[in-house]
Amino acid sequence: MKRFRAIIFDVDGTLAETEELHRRAFNEAFEYFSLGWHWDVRLYRELLQVTGGKERIRHYMHLRKEERLDASDDGAIAELHRFKTARFTALIAEGACSLRPGIVDLIRTSIDRHQHLAIATTTSRENVEALCAATMGSEGIKRFHAIVCGDDVARKKPSSDVYLKALELLGRLPGECLAIEDSRNGLMAALGAGIPVVITRSLYFGNEDFSGALAVVDNLGELEDFRLPANSQRNRPVDIIGREKRDSDAKAKQDLRP
Numbered sequence: 001m002k003r004f005r006a007i008i009f010d011v012d013g014t015l016a017e018t019e020e021l022h023r024r025a026f027n028e029a030f031e032y033f034s035l036g037w038h039w040d041v042r043l044y045r046e047l048l049q050v051t052g053g054k055e056r057i058r059h060y061m062h063l064r065k066e067e068r069l070d071a072s073d074d075g076a077i078a079e080l081h082r083f084k085t086a087r088f089t090a091l092i093a094e095g096a097c098s099l100r101p102g103i104v105d106l107i108r109t110s111i112d113r114h115q116h117l118a119i120a121t122t123t124s125r126e127n128v129e130a131l132c133a134a135t136m137g138s139e140g141i142k143r144f145h146a147i148v149c150g151d152d153v154a155r156k157k158p159s160s161d162v163y164l165k166a167l168e169l170l171g172r173l174p175g176e177c178l179a180i181e182d183s184r185n186g187l188m189a190a191l192g193a194g195i196p197v198v199i200t201r202s203l204y205f206g207n208e209d210f211s212g213a214l215a216v217v218d219n220l221g222e223l224e225d226f227r228l229p230a231n232s233q234r235n236r237p238v239d240i241i242g243r244e245k246r247d248s249d250a251k252a253k254q255d256l257r258p
Contacts, residue, residue, distance in 0.1 A: 001223060005176040006145075007110050008166050008195065011121040011128055013182035013202035016097050016135065018127075019048065020203070021088055026053075029084035035068060045204050051122040051156040051185055054081045089130035099135045100200070102220030106180075107143060116170055117143055120162040120179070120189075122150040146170050158185040160192035167193060180220065184208040198223065 012018045023044045030037040037060070039047065050059045054077050061071040069076055091097070110117055119128060128149060132141040141147070146169035153161035167174060174194030181187050182202035190197045191212050199216045210216050217223060 001109075001178070002113060004115060004178040006116040006118060006170050006172050006178070007106070008118040008120050008163065008170075008177055008179045008190070010179070010181045010183075010186050011119060011123050011131065013205060014100070014180055014186075014200060015103055015119075016099050016131055017203055018088075018092075018097055018131065019044070021091050021097055022053075022084075025084045025088035025091065026057075028087045029080055032083060033080060048183075048204055049185070051158070052150050053084060053124070054078060055156065057081060085124055085126050089126055092127075092130040092134045095134060097131070097135070100219060102200075102223065106220050106223065111143065116145040116172070118146040118148070118166045118170055118177075119144050120148050120166045122156040122162065124151060125149045157183075157189040158192070160189050163190050163193035163195055167195075178214075181213075184210065187213055 009015055012022065023039055023041070026039055026044075027037075030039075039060075047056050047060060050056045057077050057080060058071050060066075061069060069080075071077075107117065121128065125147070128147060129141060132144075136143070146166050148162045148165045148169065150156050150162070153159075153165055155161045163179065167177065170177070175196070177195050179186075179190035179195045179197045180200060181190060181197050182200055183205040187197050187199060187210055197213045198220075199210045199213045200220050201216065201218055215223075
């Protein structure tokens with residue numbers, strides 16, 4: 001971990017287990033607009049293969065050949081998604097989600113090592129700001145030297161656009177950075193930019209194929225026990241799941257300020 005000059009985090013499923021809140025917010029938006037749609041856990045897991053909320057809505061409309069809302073009506077989809085985002089940020093502000101185990105310690109350690117921190121995500125900036133404020137305090141978002149969100153680039157993950165933009169903003173080479181991801185789409189996005197990746201398994205993506213990752217861990221609290229062999233092959237993930245979880249949700253909620 002010490003050899004990297006920057007750590008780049010994904011958000012949903014990585015910084016926090018937020019996908020269930022997203023699913024709830026989507027369903028509340030569908031109810032508000034009287035669409036008669038409902039995304040259960042099984043369906044949402046399939047829809048998560050499409051990155052980006054507006055893109056996910058449009059994909060679902062094509063799947064069910066929806067006629068009550070025109071899939072080509074960008075304005076209507078944007079309005080639906082704005083309501084969903086407002087509900088999501090409200091839930092986050094109410095304390096409905098905490099940072100995942102190991103996140104707080106990793107951020108603090110990275111700051112002590114003078115490693116730059118960044119975010120590369122397909123979610124919206126509003127979602128990022130709401131999560132950081134609710135879990136890290138009002139100054140939490142200032143810990144990140146670069147933040148690249150889905151609307152900042154032309155193509156979302158598995159495209160490498162967000163990572164390439166993050167590298168540009170950080171002024172770093174790919175090999176100087178480490179990406180923290182939870183999904184195969186995120187893994188492919190980072191690898192496509194030449195950035196090595198550690199996977200932290202999450203609720204919705206835990207059983208995906210993570211070939212190519214430096215390591216696959218149950219949570220980031222395990223990283224302090226992990227040493228990458230000097231002659232390791234990057235296309236072979238190291239799975240060290242099962243280590244004792246020492247970080248509690250209460251600790252994860254602590255303010256990041258020294």
